Amino acid sequence: MAGRVAEQVSPLELADYQRAVRLLLGNALITGTHPNRAALPLIRRWANQLRADLHEVLGYRLVTTANTARLLRVQDELDVTRPARTRTDRPFDRRRYAYLVLTLAALGRSGTQIALGELADAVAADAARIDGLGLDTERKSDRDAFVDAVTWLAERGALTLADGSAADWVSSPDHAEALYDIDREIVFAVYLPSRVLQHMSSVTGLLDHDRGLAQGVHRVREAAARRARRLVLEHPVAYYTDVGESLRGQLRHPGLAEDLERLTGLTVERRAEGVALVDTSGRLSDLRFPGGGTPAQAALLLAARIAAHVAGSRSSALPAPTSAERTEALAARIDTGLPVQNVLAGLSEAQPAEPVDPEPGETVATHPFVTDAWLRTAMKGLMDAYGTAFSVAWRGDPERLLREAVRLLVALRLVVRVEGGVLALPLLARYRGTTAEVKSRATRSTGAAADQRSPRGE
Missing domain, CATH: 1.10.10 (Arc Repressor Mutant, subunit A)
Structure with missing residues (x-):
């Protein structure tokens, strides 16, 4: 780091500054009314420090005008877990x-x-x-x-x-x-695209590949440090097995926790498997867990059952697809829908995802495999035990509820989807032993004892 995070912020004002950071990270576009009328004045007050810190720590760019503040993020991988939502809170198609x-x-x-x-x-x-x-x-x-x-x-x-x-x-x-x-x-x-879309023949052209930045050992290290901080900030957990050796070193560096904690006001938690930015208050997370609503409640109960199942059985263990492999598969699906006309082939740019190969002598991590058939049986058991607490719309469609619950667990990086089922990832163990109580029919909700919320930064 060229300078200390929040260098010009006094201790008495640090909490106010961190609130501005969280507002920007949670709302890439801030206007006079969105997300509320107090947001834009707060961002404008700290604009210079925000601009410096967000660029230095994360490589993001803050653009302000008279009536807007726009955070231009760096996209390291494709992510389908944060869709735009309709008036009825359904993901955009x-x-x-x-x-x-x-x-x-x-x-x-x-x-x-x-x-x-x-x-x-x-x-x-x-x-x-x-x-x-x-x-x-x-x-x-x-x-x-x-x-x-x-x-x-x-x-x-x-x-x-x-x-x-x-x-x-x-x-x-x-x-x-x-x-x-x-x-x-x-x-x-x-709408401020990072690339001229007509110049791209693949959606991977929107991803960051440190073009012109990573020159020399020092610049390579800086770029890796920024990417590691983004990985922890943007996702519920950053697993060491999901990234290459250079990023693992940056994730383990003590300066990462210091920078992110001072920037956001949240706590970085380290475990043997990876790093997470814990947001127990929901001040930054776009996806709170445990959360309200039938899909979130069903996901929590399903997570507890999966955790108990893999702890008490000898399930098959398989390696999880890495971030690069997930991006490559998703890019292939998206690219099938790209238009073939009006693409300037001479200027097109498609960047393949960088593979993460195991180091010599390194053991490839494997995770317990849970079949789709077992998941359907588990959901049926949940419906039998807690169905009266679920909303009427979901009680009549257990298959859809299972899809939504698994989708949420995937977004939280508690499980990863593979052919024929899911793999249980290490963070899932946190929910082993979770208990639930069916409340009165008037409330139609489940209460679940768990102390973790998703540390999402979006």
């Missing part, structure tokens, strides 16, 4: 993401106000030129998806409802309308 980008393009060509129907027509015209997309305002499902994208922008201040109702327009576009004010500064702050 590909159609909604497409409508979101086309809506931003239409708003960039618009003035200061626009009617929802007019905006829909502009997006529909662009969507019609994309094979397999389209937007038919006569179909309610298309209107719902489009308004989900509009609402996502409205929540961030890019659009402000001036008159009418988007919900009424969705129900009856021929008899209702909504008028929005456009904040062009926020519109342009939302």
Whole structure:
């Protein structure tokens, strides 16, 4: 580190500064209203120190304007665990993401106000030129998806409802309308790609590969240190077996904990298997665990059963796919949906994920394998024991509840998905012995005794 983290911050003001850091890390775009009206003044107060520390510690870039603060992060790997969400808290699908980008393009060509129907027509015209997309305002499902994208922008201040109702327009576009004010500064702050997309033939071109940075031993070490800090900050846990030797050395370096703790105000916890930034208060985490809602409750109970199962049986043990292998597999899936037209082949850049090979003489770590059949049986047992506490919508669809519970455990890096089941990762052992109590039918929830929350930094 060239200088000490929060060097110009007095001890009395350090907690306030760390709150600003957590706000930025949890909300990459901050406006006058998002995530709240107090956020932007706080960020502007500490802008210079934030800009210096976030770049030095993490390699991030803070861009501020009169009405926005935008944190430009470095993307080290592909991650599907943090989707945009709809008005009903469901993850965006590909159609909604497409409508979101086309809506931003239409708003960039618009003035200061626009009617929802007019905006829909502009997006529909662009969507019609994309094979397999389209937007038919006569179909309610298309209107719902489009308004989900509009609402996502409205929540961030890019659009402000001036008159009418988007919900009424969705129900009856021929008899209702909504008028929005456009904040062009926020519109342009939302979408700031790190690369020219037309120059890429693979989604891996969006990932950071230290182009032009890692020159010489010192610069290589600096780049590795930043990546190690990002790994701990951005994920619930950083496992040593998931990375190469250079990153393992940086994860074990005592300066990593000192820098991250002073920057965020959270605690770095070290175990034999890896490092975690523990957020017991939920001040930074975007995914709290244990958490409310049936999927989170089912995930906690399922985690406890998996932990007990692998501790008391001789399950098969398999090596987990590394971060590089997961990124390569996910990139292959995403790249199948990329357009083949309008890509400038001469300028295209596809960066393969760097493999993590075991060191000579190093034993490859293996983890207990739990089959899908066992998971289905375990979920049936949970439904029998606690089903009355789960919401009605989930009680009727145990397969969907199992998918959501496993998806949450994967996002928390408690398990990893492999063909035919999951592998139980070391952090899962923390939930062994978790107990639950069915509360009254009026509350319809489960209470679970556990003391860990997900240290997520997004």
